[in-house]
Amino acid sequence: MPTDDLLSAMLAAAAGSQADAAARIAALTEHSGAPRLGWLVPPQPQELIGAAEAILAGYAEYPRRLCVVGTGGWAFAASAVAEASGTDRVVALDLPATAELDAVTPPFSCLSVSASGSTFETGLITDAMVARSVPVRQLRERELSARGLAEHTAMFGAPLSTAFAVPALVADPIATERAYRELSDGYLDLARDAVGVAEALDGGATVAVPTWAGAGTRLWMRQLARQALGGKPGATLNSVEFAVEFAAGSTVSLDYSEFGRDLPALVRMLYHFGVFVAALGLLQGVPICSETNVHHYKALLGSVPVDWPAGTVHTETALLGPAIADWADGTAVDIVVYRPLPAAAFADSPPPGPVWTGPRWNHHSFQSGFTDSDRKVAVVAGPATDPLAEGRRRIAVATQQSLSPRSALFALTDN
Numbered sequence: 001m002p003t004d005d006l007l008s009a010m011l012a013a014a015a016g017s018q019a020d021a022a023a024r025i026a027a028l029t030e031h032s033g034a035p036r037l038g039w040l041v042p043p044q045p046q047e048l049i050g051a052a053e054a055i056l057a058g059y060a061e062y063p064r065r066l067c068v069v070g071t072g073g074w075a076f077a078a079s080a081v082a083e084a085s086g087t088d089r090v091v092a093l094d095l096p097a098t099a100e101l102d103a104v105t106p107p108f109s110c111l112s113v114s115a116s117g118s119t120f121e122t123g124l125i126t127d128a129m130v131a132r133s134v135p136v137r138q139l140r141e142r143e144l145s146a147r148g149l150a151e152h153t154a155m156f157g158a159p160l161s162t163a164f165a166v167p168a169l170v171a172d173p174i175a176t177e178r179a180y181r182e183l184s185d186g187y188l189d190l191a192r193d194a195v196g197v198a199e200a201l202d203g204g205a206t207v208a209v210p211t212w213a214g215a216g217t218r219l220w221m222r223q224l225a226r227q228a229l230g231g232k233p234g235a236t237l238n239s240v241e242f243a244v245e246f247a248a249g250s251t252v253s254l255d256y257s258e259f260g261r262d263l264p265a266l267v268r269m270l271y272h273f274g275v276f277v278a279a280l281g282l283l284q285g286v287p288i289c290s291e292t293n294v295h296h297y298k299a300l301l302g303s304v305p306v307d308w309p310a311g312t313v314h315t316e317t318a319l320l321g322p323a324i325a326d327w328a329d330g331t332a333v334d335i336v337v338y339r340p341l342p343a344a345a346f347a348d349s350p351p352p353g354p355v356w357t358g359p360r361w362n363h364h365s366f367q368s369g370f371t372d373s374d375r376k377v378a379v380v381a382g383p384a385t386d387p388l389a390e391g392r393r394r395i396a397v398a399t400q401q402s403l404s405p406r407s408a409l410f411a412l413t414d415n
Contacts, residue, residue: 006279007195014040028282031153031289038151039160039274042187045180048146052165055111055143059135063109066170067134068092069125070113070163072223072363073154077270078167079216084266085171092216094360096124096388099340101132110136113163115144115152120301121359124391139163153289155224156278159270168263179264183271190268194275197254198283205253207273212261221273223364228288229281230368293370297362300398309397312409318344320410324378325352327408332375336361338396339382339389339412353378359395370403377407 009021013029014037026035042048056062066089068078075094082090091104112126117140129136142148144161152161168176183190209217254276259265281288308314315323324335333353346355356365358379369377379400384390400409 004192006199006282007192010037010040010191010195010278010282013037025282028285028287029278029289030287031291032150034150036151036153036156036289038145038147038149039157039271040191040278042160042180042183042271043146045177045184048160048162048165048180049169049177051146052162052169055137055139055162055166056169058137059109061109061135063135063170065089065108066091066111066167067104067108067129068111068113068163068167069122069129070094070154071119071121071359072227073156073158073220074113074161074163076216076220076223076364077154077158077164079214080220080266080270081164081167081171081216081263083212083214083216084261084263085168085175086212086261087171090167090171093125094121094363095357096121096128096359096391097340098128098386098388101125101128101388106134108134110134111163111166112136112138113144114138115141115154117141120298120391120395124388128388155228155289156274158220159267159274172263175263179262179267182264183267186268187271190272191275194272195279198276198279201253201280207254208257209269210257210259210261210265213256217266217270219360219364220270224274224277226365226368227291227294227363228277229286230365231293231371232281232286232288232290291367293367294362296370297366297395297398297402300401301394304394304397308411309401309409312411314411314413316414317342317412318347320380320412321346321349321351323410324408325349327378328352328376333378334361334365334369334375335378335380336396336399337380338392338399339380341380342414358399359392362395362399366399373406375406377403378410379403379407380410380412382412 009025012019012022013025013035029035029037068075071094075092078090078092093100110129112122114122126136139162141150144152144163146162158164256269259269278288313323324333335351335353335355336358337355338358379396381393381396384393397409400407
C-alpha cells in the first residue's frame with residue numbers, strides 16, 4: 001500500500017470513518033472495545049495543556065515536584081520527560097519497593113496513572129503514598145485524554161496524554177507549550193516520513209537514540225515495539241519481532257541521534273517512532289493495541305499461594321548464577337529479578353543471560369517473550385518482608401507459572 005494511502009486510511013480511522021480500509025485499521029487498533037488512534041492526530045495544544053493544568057489545579061498546592069506512579073508506557077514516558085528536560089522536579093515510580101519510595105525525596109506530589117484503575121503495582125504504590133500522606137491525584141481512562149475519550153494506550157498514546165503533559169508542565173511549561181505547538185504544526189510530515197520508513201523496511205530495525213536518552217526513553221520505545229508487535233497473530237516478517245537496539249551504525253533504520261535535549265525533540269521522536277511501529281504492524285495485519293499474552297500472568301495473581309509453590313529452587317544469592325546456568329543447560333535464558341539483588345549476586349561468575357528488572361519486564365517484554373519458545377525465563381524472587389515485597393513476590397510467582405514449563409522460580413534464602 002503506498003505511503004499516502006496507508007496514512008490516509010489511518011487518519012480516516014482516527015476520525016471514525018467506517019470505510020473499508022479505515023474500518024480494517026480501526027479493528028486492528030481496538031483495545032477494550034474502542035479504537036486507540038487518538039494519539040495519531042494531536043489535540044490542539046491549548047486543549048491538552050488546559051486539561052493538564054486543570055489536573056494540576058486539583059492539588060491543594062501546585063506541585064513543585066511530581067512523582068508519576070504507573071506501569072509500562074505511562075511510567076517510561078514520565079521518565080523520558082525528566083531525561084529530556086534535565087530536571088529533578090519529575091520522577092517516575094513503577095516498582096513496588098520500599099527502597100524505591102524512600103528514594104523519592106519529599107516534599108512532592110503524586111500523580112497515579114492507571115487507565116483501568118486496577119493495575120496491581122500502581123495500586124500498591126499509590127496506597128503506600130497515601131499512607132505516607134503524600135498528595136495524590138489519580139488519572140483513569142477518559143481523564144488521560146484531553147478530549148475526554150477512551151482513545152489512548154500507554155504503548156502509543158502516552159506522549160499525547162495528560163499523564164505526559166502534567167509532568168511536562170511541572171518540568172518546563174514553556175518547552176511543553178512549544179513541543180505541542182510544533183507537533184500540531186508538523187505531525188503530518190512526521191507521520192508521512194514514519195510510514196514511508198516502515199513500508200521500506202526489509203527485516204529487522206535498528207534505532208539510534210540521542211546520547212541524553214536514558215532508561216525511560218529507551219524503555220518506552222522498547223515496550224512499544226515489543227508489546228505492539230511481539231507475540232501477535234498475523235506476523236509474517238521477522239521485523240514484527242525485532243528487538244530495538246540503540247547503537248548508531250551503518251544499518252540504522254531510524255536515526256534520532258541528532259535530536260536535541262529538550263521536550264519538543266522528545267515529543268517529535270516519540271510520535272514519529274509511534275507512527276513507525278503502528279504502520280509496521282498494520283502493514284502485516286497485526287492487532288497492534290492488544291496485549292492478550294499479558295493476561296496469562298495477570299489472571300494468576302489472585303491465586304498465588306502464600307507459600308512458595310512446588311518446584312521452587314531455593315538458593316543463596318552467591319550461588320544464583322550457577323543455579324540458573326545448571327537449569328538453563330545451555331539454552332538462552334532471560335533472568336527477571338523481582339527483588340533488589342545484593343552485591344554478591346553474580347560476583348564470582350557472570351549471569352548466564354541478560355538480567356531484567358521485574359515487574360518492569362512484564363510491561364515491556366512479556367507480551368513478546370510469552371511466545372518465544374527458544375528462550376527460557378529464570379524468575380528470581382525473595383521473601384515477603386513487607387506488603388510491597390509480597391506484591392512483587394506474587395507477580396514473580398504468577399509470571400513463572402504462566403511461562404511454565406520453560407521457566408523456573410528461584411527463591412533467594414538470604415536478605
